[in-house]
Amino acid sequence: MTTLVGVDAARGRRAARAGWWSRWAGLAFVAPFLVLYLWLMIYPLVSGVIMSFQYKDLLSGTSEFVGFWNYEDLSIDPIFIGSIFNTLRFVILTVPAFVVLGLLIALALNRPTRGAAIMRTLFFGPHVLSVTVVTLIWKTVYLPNVGMIDAGSTALGLGPLSILLNPDWALAAVALVTVWWSIGLPMMLFLAALQQVPQDIYEAARLDSASPLRILWTITIPSISKMIVLVAVIEVVLQFQVFGQVNLLTGGGPNNTTRSMVMFIYQAGFQQWQAGYAAAASQILFAIMLVAAGLQFWVSRKPAES
Amino acid sequence: MAKLDPQEPVFSRLSYWLVIALSLCWLIPLFWVLGLSFKPNEELSYGLGTVFRAPYTLDNYSDLIRSSQLGRWILNSVVVSIIQTVLVLIICSIAGYGFARLEFPGRRALFVFVLIGLAIPRQAIIIPLHAMFVDLDLHNTYTGLILPHLGTPFGVFLMASYFRALPRELEEAAALDNASRWKIFLTIALPLSVPAQITLAIFTFLDAWNDYLWPLISATRPEMYTLTIGLAATQTNFDQSEGIGYLMAQAVFAGLPMLILYLIFQKYVLRAVAGAGGR
Numbered sequence: 001m002t003t004l005v006g007v008d009a010a011r012g013r014r015a016a017r018a019g020w021w022s023r024w025a026g027l028a029f030v031a032p033f034l035v036l037y038l039w040l041m042i043y044p045l046v047s048g049v050i051m052s053f054q055y056k057d058l059l060s061g062t063s064e065f066v067g068f069w070n071y072e073d074l075s076i077d078p079i080f081i082g083s084i085f086n087t088l089r090f091v092i093l094t095v096p097a098f099v100v101l102g103l104l105i106a107l108a109l110n111r112p113t114r115g116a117a118i119m120r121t122l123f124f125g126p127h128v129l130s131v132t133v134v135t136l137i138w139k140t141v142y143l144p145n146v147g148m149i150d151a152g153s154t155a156l157g158l159g160p161l162s163i164l165l166n167p168d169w170a171l172a173a174v175a176l177v178t179v180w181w182s183i184g185l186p187m188m189l190f191l192a193a194l195q196q197v198p199q200d201i202y203e204a205a206r207l208d209s210a211s212p213l214r215i216l217w218t219i220t221i222p223s224i225s226k227m228i229v230l231v232a233v234i235e236v237v238l239q240f241q242v243f244g245q246v247n248l249l250t251g252g253g254p255n256n257t258t259r260s261m262v263m264f265i266y267q268a269g270f271q272q273w274q275a276g277y278a279a280a281a282s283q284i285l286f287a288i289m290l291v292a293a294g295l296q297f298w299v300s301r302k303p304a305e306s
Numbered sequence: 307m308a309k310l311d312p313q314e315p316v317f318s319r320l321s322y323w324l325v326i327a328l329s330l331c332w333l334i335p336l337f338w339v340l341g342l343s344f345k346p347n348e349e350l351s352y353g354l355g356t357v358f359r360a361p362y363t364l365d366n367y368s369d370l371i372r373s374s375q376l377g378r379w380i381l382n383s384v385v386v387s388i389i390q391t392v393l394v395l396i397i398c399s400i401a402g403y404g405f406a407r408l409e410f411p412g413r414r415a416l417f418v419f420v421l422i423g424l425a426i427p428r429q430a431i432i433i434p435l436h437a438m439f440v441d442l443d444l445h446n447t448y449t450g451l452i453l454p455h456l457g458t459p460f461g462v463f464l465m466a467s468y469f470r471a472l473p474r475e476l477e478e479a480a481a482l483d484n485a486s487r488w489k490i491f492l493t494i495a496l497p498l499s500v501p502a503q504i505t506l507a508i509f510t511f512l513d514a515w516n517d518y519l520w521p522l523i524s525a526t527r528p529e530m531y532t533l534t535i536g537l538a539a540t541q542t543n544f545d546q547s548e549g550i551g552y553l554m555a556q557a558v559f560a561g562l563p564m565l566i567l568y569l570i571f572q573k574y575v576l577r578a579v580a581g582a583g584g585r
Contacts, residue, residue: 023411025487025488026405026409026413029487030400030405030416033397034401034420036397036456037457038457039457040456041426041431041458043438044434047438048430051433104321108322108324109325119326120576121576122329123329124579125565126336128512128575129516130516130533130537130560130561131516132533132534133537133560133561137335137557137561138335141335146354147354180335185579189580192580211317243519244518262429265432265433270523275437278433282431283430285430293425
């Protein structure tokens with residue numbers, strides 16, 4: 001490119017204009033996206049921060065600058081604090097399940113047989129369904145008294161569990177649905193990583209007649225440790241944003257035990273129309289997500305370096 | 307990568323059989339719902355266990371087609387998802403090529419600036435975005451449903467890393483023939499990028515089809531609902547609704563097309579997911 005520019009410039013004004021063009025042509029390529037990006041990502045991000053320092057009622061249209069008032073209010077709002085803990089609990093319930101179960105399924109299905117291919121397709125299948133289809137399915141599974149779970153527990157003599165109405169179990173029930181829905185993603189990521197592990201290491205270990213568990217622990221897991229971290233980070237970021245499942249399965253109940261942070265933001269912003277308050281809550285969600293993802297990177301990088 | 311042979315260690319065979327059992331657990335809810343959708347609602351009111359015996363009926367499906375707006379919602383979802391996918395492919399391919407192959411002042415800094423966007427969750431900007439679209443009067447329109455997704459940098463990132471990995475020789479030969487950058491992009495780079503286009507198309511289409519939060523906020527009139535939002539609206543009063551059989555027919559009607567598409571394109575879908583992680 002640079003040589004072309006030099007040659008062109010030496011050829012008088014017309015060529016100079018062409019040289020100017022080739023220098024800036026790249027910007028023309030990226031400009032349409034940049035405009036959209038500035039308009040639809042960066043501008044809302046900045047105005048969201050500003051909004052979080054305002055009292056802004058979307059119904060009456062009033063707005064005024066109130067400093068940290070929204071944040072102070074959030075810090076003593078028991079529903080918001082509860083939603084942070086619910087979200088953390090949800091992340092703790094789902095992320096280890098995604099990592100461990102995803103890895104176990106990937107290990108078992110990492111073979112070139114037809115059966116393994118069919119099961120890979122099967123485990124990923126629910127991932128293409130929208131959250132509303134998933135919750136329709138699981139609402140009937142969890143239906144009090146007559147659903148699959150309650151029919152089973154009644155047959156076992158436990159009586160109906162009505163799991164979505166039970167404050168101790170509702171969040172775990174939502175977590176189970178989430179794992180069913182999207183175990184396919186970690187499974188496929190782990191399979192991709194397992195394919196990259198050179199086979200000759202395994203052959204050597206087998207000749208040493210190392211036990212399968214030992215091979216798993218000393219060869220397989222260290223070879224895919226990068227992917228384990230990546231999957232954990234991706235899932236933390238995804239599960240912090242849990243919304244559809246809880247909104248549709250429990251509506252935040254029973255007794256506020258399943259209300260997530262995004263659900264809090266949605267309700268504050270679009271049911272109570274308190275935009276400033278909701279914007280402040282989104283900044284806190286954003287900050288927590290950044291810290292969680294960053295922390296995870298940092299923690300997992302340490303042992304690898306030492 | 308051992309085949310299932312008698313020499314295979316017990317441990318490995320055991321885990322394989324466990325996963326087979328687990329995969330059955332994954333299937334049970336789907337078949338259960340399918341069965342329920344063919345049952346008369348009156349009979350289901352005695353208990354869902356009746357799903358295991360006749361009579362079965364197609365009434366739920368005919369009710370669905372006659373009385374609901376499902377057709378309209380599917381049309382909305384198809385229009386939004388396809389337009390969004392096409393626009394994302396065009397915008398991100400051009401921008402990705404620009405970042406990957408062309409020199410211009412400030413390129414590196416701009417690319418970093420765009421990458422930062424990968425860390426911005428949609429929830430962090432949804433409140434101001436809603437207010438912006440109120441001012442522009444874009445809610446309850448296709449434009450309003452599609453636009454917010456066109457500014458996300460994932461596609462640019464994906465396409466840029468693909469173009470960067472292509473061999474430069476072909477493009478350099480064309481440049482010596484005095485072909486313009488645009489022509490080089492269209493005739494040489496773009497055709498070579500089809501695998502990445504497929505990956506991006508699959509992700510964008512799935513994202514658009516299954517999006518819940520933004521359409522929930524933006525499409526508030528029933529005739530502008532996407533399928534996802536329409537189905538959500540019908541299940542809010544689950545217990546006293548038209549009947550389990552009818553609701554399950556909805557679930558099948560809405561879910562089956564995606565599952566069939568997935569089964570047809572599964573090779574590409576799974577490759578796309580696995581490949582995206584490798585980056």
